[in-house]
Amino acid sequence: MESLTVPGNLDSLSAIAQYVMAAADAAGLDKKASYKLRLAVDEVTTNIIIHGYEENHLQGDVYMMADLDDSSLTITVEDTATAFDPFPKLSLEEEKIGLPMEQRPIGGLGVYLAIQGVDKFFYERVGDRNRNTFVVKRTTANAQ
Amino acid sequence: MALDVTLETKTSASNVKIGIITLSGDLDASTAPTFKTEVEKAANEGAKRLVLKLSGLNYMASAGLRVLIFSKQKMGTDVDIYVVAPQEGVLDTLEKTGFIQGVILLEKDEPEKYEQ
Numbered sequence: 001m002e003s004l005t006v007p008g009n010l011d012s013l014s015a016i017a018q019y020v021m022a023a024a025d026a027a028g029l030d031k032k033a034s035y036k037l038r039l040a041v042d043e044v045t046t047n048i049i050i051h052g053y054e055e056n057h058l059q060g061d062v063y064m065m066a067d068l069d070d071s072s073l074t075i076t077v078e079d080t081a082t083a084f085d086p087f088p089k090l091s092l093e094e095e096k097i098g099l100p101m102e103q104r105p106i107g108g109l110g111v112y113l114a115i116q117g118v119d120k121f122f123y124e125r126v127g128d129r130n131r132n133t134f135v136v137k138r139t140t141a142n143a144q
Numbered sequence: 145m146a147l148d149v150t151l152e153t154k155t156s157a158s159n160v161k162i163g164i165i166t167l168s169g170d171l172d173a174s175t176a177p178t179f180k181t182e183v184e185k186a187a188n189e190g191a192k193r194l195v196l197k198l199s200g201l202n203y204m205a206s207a208g209l210r211v212l213i214f215s216k217q218k219m220g221t222d223v224d225i226y227v228v229a230p231q232e233g234v235l236d237t238l239e240k241t242g243f244i245q246g247v248i249l250l251e252k253d254e255p256e257k258y259e260q
Binding site (some may be wrong): 038050 | 216
């Protein structure tokens with residue numbers, strides 16, 4: 001599929017979601033798998049835009065790629081913001097899951113939802129870019 | 145993709161102010177502020193019960209969960225939040241994150257349950 005480059009601001013979330021859903025459609029993912037993939041990519045790109053670019057007063061783009069082979073759909077998201085590895089944040093988020101709503105900090109559960117939503121998720125720093133990769137298996141896409 | 149949010153306020157049979165918010169479309173970080181504004185309005189009008197009608201909501205990111213936490217903070221931790229007819233994906237997120245335990249889930253719209 002063709003890649004997509006959008007400015008790193010929240011107005012781009014809609015174009016990002018449309019790109020992911022088109023890729024999920026091309027991969028033949030079912031409704032549930034498509035929804036979870038959209039959620040995963042949306043949560044990570046929202047973090048990139050808010051925490052990577054906006055809070056650091058940086059401007060930059062979000063680079064999306066979708067790669068389809070016989071067994072899986074791979075979505076890659078890159079940005080040029082400060083290095084941000086989402087994994088250390090995950091254990092913090094998991095601790096919040098057991099808390100009653102009124103005791104929860106207004107912090108996100110985005111990374112947790114991202115990792116839960118796909119078959120594989122990984123992060124790399126490549127040169128001046130963060131690269132987040134999401135892999136969804138096509139063969140098991142219809143399994144629950 | 146956009147979000148439509150409408151607020152209606154009512155007083156229940158037992159004299160409790162209810163804020164009824166109907167959401168349709170896509171709730172993500174770019175559209176969540178619209179939802180938050182309506183929650184604030186309901187709180188300012190003295191609502192102690194919040195009803196969220198979600199049958200038309202196709203998508204919800206964690207930005208939507210943040211507004212739920214905000215509602216509890218704004219209306220008081222004893223506010224009852226009714227989640228009405230969420231679609232499968234939205235319900236799945238509420239369940240996975242444990243938020244389902246903090247709300248009253250109605251699988252279909254039964255006003256007699258929240259207007260009493």
